[in-house]
Amino acid sequence: MEFVIVLLTPILFMPMVTGYMAYGNGRSFWRWFGIGFALPYFSLLLITYLVHRDKRKSRTA
Template structure:
């Protein structure tokens, strides 16, 4: 029984990085399942690779403005859809 408990704790501890990596990727518009799988295969490498990709997007002014423009466009489309639905 002790072996099963230790195995369960190890699986939960090891799955912490893939879950965090997948969540961060999903919050930035990337595929959760792709980054979750990468997090299982290469835990630290995938975490630092995702960190580098996010930093590249945030530090490059053109990419940041493009992201903001996409967000504004998405909100405008949602508002237009709501107005059409009310009519």
């Protein structure tokens, strides 16, 4: 059982971080969790860019 936990923790870490960042900025947690699971590193860079872009737009508006 511990072996399964050790294997799943790194696999689920990136999607959880991506989903948390998305949810904290008004986006769907589960959608971004799925994207993070499929494309772990790319999704984190993408959500970081989108959050930065949204904050920059709200500052100028």
